[in-house]
Amino acid sequence: TDLQREHAVECIALAPLNDEQIDALVSSTQVPQPLVQRIRKRAAGNPFFAEELARTSPPTIPRSIKAALQQRMNKLDKQTRQLLDTAAVLGGSFELSEICAMEATGREKTEMLDEDTVLSLLEEAMDAGVLSEEGVGMRITYQFWHPMLVSYLYENISAMRRARLHRRASEVLR
16 A cells, blocks of 8 residues: 555456466466366456466365455454355345344344444455445345355364354245
8 A cells, every 4th residue: 555655556357267368378387178167167267266276175275365365354344344254145146135134143142233233344345345235216126246265165164063153045045
């Protein structure tokens, strides 16, 4: 931020790599073709993720990717991280009503987050580039920045908590 303010750096927006570009990137690692297709899907255009996935055995997320994702998550408030853990059980996208209902069914009345608090936490995640929003009016859908982030968050939830979150999600989505 300081360097940007001083005009000492230039930010360049990069589009995700397409399938052919991912293929070319991982071709030097001698990865078998079926694995290349899996890497394409999991990397979702991210060259760093593609290279790191090509160097490891599936289905684990490489430590280097986990470290990068953890660094991004560490910038968020603890409540925001917990909300995103809950959202990860819903998948790559979710609506405000779903996440609010998940929060309401999973907490004691004294701990319950109101809708304004949930919105503030979602806005913090959007400001950090972890989430984006699509839609208009009351039909807003929140999308995780990358599918690998959803996997990372989901895998880091304890088995018991994950089971409880799945139960809550099934009640909400029913």
